[in-house]
Amino acid sequence: MKATGALGRRLVQRLSATRAFARVAPHVIPALDRAVHRLTRGRLLPSARMLPGVVLTARGARSGLPRTTPLACMPEETSGTWVLIGSNFGRPGHPAWTANLLQHPEAEVNWKGRDIAVRARLLEGEERARAWADALRFWPPYATYQARIDREIRLFRLERR
Template identity: 75%
Template sequence: MRGLGRRLVQKMSATRTFARAAPYVVPALDRTVHRLTGGKVLPSARMLPGAVLTVTGARTGLPRRTPLACFPEESGTWLLIGSNFGRTGHPAWTANLLKNPAAKISWRGRDIPVRARLLSGEERARAWAAVLELWPPYAAYQARVTREIRIFRLEARP
């Protein structure tokens, strides 16, 4: 998505109305289409690069699949942003990664084992600046909440 369409989607996604509806609509649609296409299509990836994270649940120990926007880096790593669409609490998948950093992402039809690391300090600040360049609505999400939005870096593991 480019130009005017992208700016319109960014403006809409920064609204409180979007933040109320999106957590119920976007992941359900993404999970369904991703499953039906054998991991080849993720509708939300029309706005941002997307992957499906599979991580062990912190409380249940069961695998949890969550479609997420991600930011691939030139180094072969990915950034995941725990924005929760600007809602007050951290998304559950971030607690799962904190407890179980060994995970898997489905990226462009491939399942890749990864290890997640929560970013902090200067490393987080650099990642946050890079993410805001690509998707400015994250600034609106951060402005609505008192918590610091979590950023994870995923690195492929053997």
């Protein structure tokens, strides 16, 4: 990464750890991602310029209807899996998509313009601890999000079906 890229990444990390970002971002970033992703037929996801991202489609926990959510992800290149971090930008409640995956783990992601069938698994114990450590190295603001809230941030591993 070029020096300006590293500097920009650190600046975005600092900004994303603020409470103001946590209030505004959940309303702006997903809407922008959804619109651009749809308009470009899956070729572009604006938030993926700073963090890798997928567009998750899972059935709603209560409705059973498809719910589409753009999310940052942590790709695990060696295994071809992804880890999703349910940080909800450090806000108190779990994000709705985590309840959807708990109820209906069979889902689909759009990754770099390709639709891929996946099965989600909630990470627990040592496996969660290892993934959490990796997530903190990957995007340090997750530590700030966790420090702000009483709940444990849910981590899911998505495996190809």
